[in-house]
Amino acid sequence: MYYNLITMQNYNEQHILTAEVAQLILLHHLYSQSGSHVLIFQGGTALRWCYGGSRFSEDLDFVFSGPLEKVDKVLAKALKNAEKEMLPHFGPGALTVTDKTVRSSSRKLMVSWQPEKVRRRIAIKLEFEPLSPQAIIATANLVFSTLPSVSYLINKGSFRIPRPNSVLVTETPAEILSDKVRALLERKYLKGRDFFDVWFLTGMLGVRLDQELVARKLAAYQWPFVAARGFDSFFAISEAQQAEMIKAIEQDLARFLPPQTIAVHRATGYRAFLDAVDGLFRQLRDAGVHLP
Structure with missing residues (x-):
């Protein structure tokens, strides 16, 4: 995550918990959208949430098949819904989305939530890389709420979306x-x-x-x-x-x-x-x- 516009340099348990809850909000709403099956979750954050990884991971990384326009459509709806969920989790604030895309065929966004009464903002980078037409990726479909790392935060009361039963498409x-x-x-x-x-x-x-x-x-x-x-x-x-x-x-x-x-x-x-x-x-x- 990024705080005060810079990368977090030292491990901070409270900051990490806040960032991880924001990740879960975004993940749930991404995979709640029609057409989200073209997104394949990958990388260290996929390890963290889907396979019990023990280290914090700061970005949400995906690969996708098909036109970029489909990804943008999913993103637009997901971000609108995620903004509504940030309020009960982090208090009043504002969501901003900054386009960091470098290559025209991909998408890179910095999604930030700035609470009204806290100087430190929560910011998550989302990256979407296109697959070649012939690519074959081994995936698994996983119910979000049943993932142990997710259900732990649900039971703890940190992640408070009712019935988050979206289905993640993730790399094996x-x-x-x-x-x-x-x-x-x-x-x-x-x-x-x-x-x-x-x-x-x-x-x-x-x-x-x-x-x-x-x-x-x-x-x-x-x-x-x-x-x-x-x-x-x-x-x-x-x-x-x-x-x-x-x-x-x-x-x-x-x-x-x-x-x-x-x-x-x-x-x-x-x-x-x-x-x-x-x-x-x-x-x-x-x-x-x-x-x-």
């Missing part, structure tokens, strides 16, 4: 893992969240690498894949390269995990995260997967 864990492979290869700068998510998917959820899904994912988006690094950038690395990875992990995850959790992993040199990513790319190399 194996599909999300293939996204993480692409992100690690493609990002200009490494992000610690990707290391953590690979560890969570493979170590905590027991997700097995599916080479076919990875190969498909590299060609799945309309925006072409361009590798910033190869498989061997993650194994048999030098001490200097490992130090850079640890620095990326430390700096990024400080915003998304409690300090005590960071301390546990720091004490091991983030070995579990590094080993999970090392093993992932060794498997891809040994399976003969080639980058396009």
